[in-house]
Amino acid sequence: MTNARSSPTPRHPDTPTPPSGATQIRFERVTKQFDNGEGARPAVDDVSLTIEPGEFVVLIGPSGCGKTTLLKLINRLYDPTSGVVLVDGTPSQDLPGPDLRRHMGYVIQQGGLFPHYTVEKNIAVVPNLLGWEKARTRARVDELLELVGLPPGEYRHRYPSQLSGGQQQRVGIARAVAASPGTLLMDEPFGALDAITRSRLQEELRALTNRLGQTVVFVTHDIDEAVLLADRIAVMREGRVEQYDTPTEIIMRPCNRFVADLVGADDLLRRLSLVGALAAMVPLDSDDGIGEDEITVDVPIRVRHVLSLLLESGAPRVIVRQDGVPVGYLDLPAIQAVSIPHYDGADDALG
Amino acid sequence: MELLVETWEYVAENADRFQQAALVHLGLSFGALAIAMLIFIPLGVLASMGGRLTANIVGAVAAVRVIPSLAVILLLLPVYGLGWRPALIALTLLAGPPLVVNTDVGLRGVDAATLEAATGLGMTRSQRFWRVKLPLALPVIVTGVRTAAVEVIGSATLAAFVGAGGLGLFITSGITLLDERMLLAGAIAVTILALLTEWALARLEGRVTPPGTARA
Numbered sequence: 001m002t003n004a005r006s007s008p009t010p011r012h013p014d015t016p017t018p019p020s021g022a023t024q025i026r027f028e029r030v031t032k033q034f035d036n037g038e039g040a041r042p043a044v045d046d047v048s049l050t051i052e053p054g055e056f057v058v059l060i061g062p063s064g065c066g067k068t069t070l071l072k073l074i075n076r077l078y079d080p081t082s083g084v085v086l087v088d089g090t091p092s093q094d095l096p097g098p099d100l101r102r103h104m105g106y107v108i109q110q111g112g113l114f115p116h117y118t119v120e121k122n123i124a125v126v127p128n129l130l131g132w133e134k135a136r137t138r139a140r141v142d143e144l145l146e147l148v149g150l151p152p153g154e155y156r157h158r159y160p161s162q163l164s165g166g167q168q169q170r171v172g173i174a175r176a177v178a179a180s181p182g183t184l185l186m187d188e189p190f191g192a193l194d195a196i197t198r199s200r201l202q203e204e205l206r207a208l209t210n211r212l213g214q215t216v217v218f219v220t221h222d223i224d225e226a227v228l229l230a231d232r233i234a235v236m237r238e239g240r241v242e243q244y245d246t247p248t249e250i251i252m253r254p255c256n257r258f259v260a261d262l263v264g265a266d267d268l269l270r271r272l273s274l275v276g277a278l279a280a281m282v283p284l285d286s287d288d289g290i291g292e293d294e295i296t297v298d299v300p301i302r303v304r305h306v307l308s309l310l311l312e313s314g315a316p317r318v319i320v321r322q323d324g325v326p327v328g329y330l331d332l333p334a335i336q337a338v339s340i341p342h343y344d345g346a347d348d349a350l351g
Numbered sequence: 352m353e354l355l356v357e358t359w360e361y362v363a364e365n366a367d368r369f370q371q372a373a374l375v376h377l378g379l380s381f382g383a384l385a386i387a388m389l390i391f392i393p394l395g396v397l398a399s400m401g402g403r404l405t406a407n408i409v410g411a412v413a414a415v416r417v418i419p420s421l422a423v424i425l426l427l428l429p430v431y432g433l434g435w436r437p438a439l440i441a442l443t444l445l446a447g448p449p450l451v452v453n454t455d456v457g458l459r460g461v462d463a464a465t466l467e468a469a470t471g472l473g474m475t476r477s478q479r480f481w482r483v484k485l486p487l488a489l490p491v492i493v494t495g496v497r498t499a500a501v502e503v504i505g506s507a508t509l510a511a512f513v514g515a516g517g518l519g520l521f522i523t524s525g526i527t528l529l530d531e532r533m534l535l536a537g538a539i540a541v542t543i544l545a546l547l548t549e550w551a552l553a554r555l556e557g558r559v560t561p562p563g564t565a566r567a
Binding site: 099115125161162 | 473474478562
């Protein structure tokens with residue numbers, strides 16, 4: 001029941017082609033069984049999955065579904081009980097763990113910053129492990145602090161306890177990408193943040209990874225976060241991957257009852273709050289004239305928001321712009337078209 | 352008040368002896384503390400690794416703890432005779448429990464997420480221990496050193512019973528001769544040494560505690 005397709009990699013529209021440094025990760029029939037008694041089900045159960053270089057993949061599912069275990073199999077914090085994890089084609093077990101991990105950024109929930117290190121020293125951890133020269137490390141620290149929006153002059157010498165939760169996570173991200181790793185692994189990095197900080201950091205992370213171009217594997221149990229960030233989402237349950245697809249496909253065509261429930265397929269407004277305007281709009285014909293007083297919105301925007309605008313204004317349609325250029329429109333029939341889930345209960349083999 | 356003045360006069364009259372005794376006292380105390388740190392901090396590290404080892408080490412240390420220091424000194428007499436050796440050994444054993452327990456507790460108290468991050472960023476086990484685990488446990492370990500030091504300095508007065516000298520000499524002689532000045536001179540001096548050591552180690556503890564991570 002593992003729907004791990006290796007279809008052509010879909011990407012966010014503004015994702016640049018990945019640099020040669022981005023890593024490909026392949027799970028081939030990977031099972032991880034912890035020694036927790038006879039008959040216990042494996043934490044990860046016969047998973048095959050390919051994450052293409054430069055792709056942003058979100059692993060999602062309820063707690064205990066194996067998403068964090070799957071993540072930790074990538075950088076050998078765990079080794080598979082059977083099957084193989086291929087990192088750019090090399091079995092991970094042929095690579096020494098510490099070396100492998102130095103080339104994979106790692107961010108965890110509370111940041112896991114070292115409280116006895118300043119911000120600067122925290123970010124410099126991996127460059128120091130790799131034996132970079134001091135001047136190079138220092139320049140890199142400043143560059144990264146700028147990149148994550150913390151002015152180096154002000155923040156370099158602070159300690160983690162002197163930062164807010166959001167600032168700590170920024171430092172955690174800067175630390176993870178310090179040595180330009182080909183992969184960034186993130187385990188619920190925004191789970192402990194308040195909603196406003198979380199959504200800001202989500203946007204910034206997406207912009208950052210678009211710019212840096214490395215492969216990202218991101219664990220969350222928040223479907224909104226998954227839809228916002230992912231090129232592809234792997235929905236997990238009980239150690240298996242139920243569906244591995246683009247956010248739009250997951251929302252529009254959940255493969256079974258479980259995925260449908262996760263994305264709230266039966267809750268109309270919820271679905272509309274997950275679908276992006278680009279996925280639902282009617283493309284504009286080149287000869288379609290746009291009236292002066294027509295309502296326009298800029299992507300990214302969710303269909304639900306557009307629906308509110310339509311209902312409030314009473315206008316027949318809303319124009320969707322991308323990068324300032326009108327690309328399509330949404331009207332009530334278009335919204336209705338995406339309101340109906342294509343989920344067919346017949347292929348629900350899970351019971 | 353008069354007694355204090357007389358005590359001070361007594362100290363002044365016997366400055367040489369007094370200084371000599373204080374040096375022996377400090378030598379015994381810090382000698383024992385240093386040896387104890389070399390033995391018991393590594394033992395605490397072993398204990399922190401968990402499993403049966405932890406239970407055994409902590410259990411053994413707790414057992415040693417209940418034996419009074421004086422009893423240890425007297426038990427060692429037949430083996431080592433009179434002099435500084437039984438005193439040094441007894442004081443070393445006395446310093447053990449706080450060192451082992453604090454090292455163990457300090458190391459095991461390091462936040463699991465911090466350690467996971469260390470491993471996840473590519474530190475080897477030994478890099479993780481020296482760069483992250485030990486520095487973060489250090490404030491608790493220094494607290495153990497502080498407790499041990501104060502106990503040892505106080506207990507070093509017992510060394511006088513086996514002819515090892517130290518400031519205890521004035522206390523025991525004071526009791527025997529019913530000389531309050533002598534007794535007070537010894538007792539006050541020991542107290543001052545203990546307080547100074549406590550103060551110095553508290554400062555050290557502050558220095559090894561990263562800003563904002565002070566434990567309650």
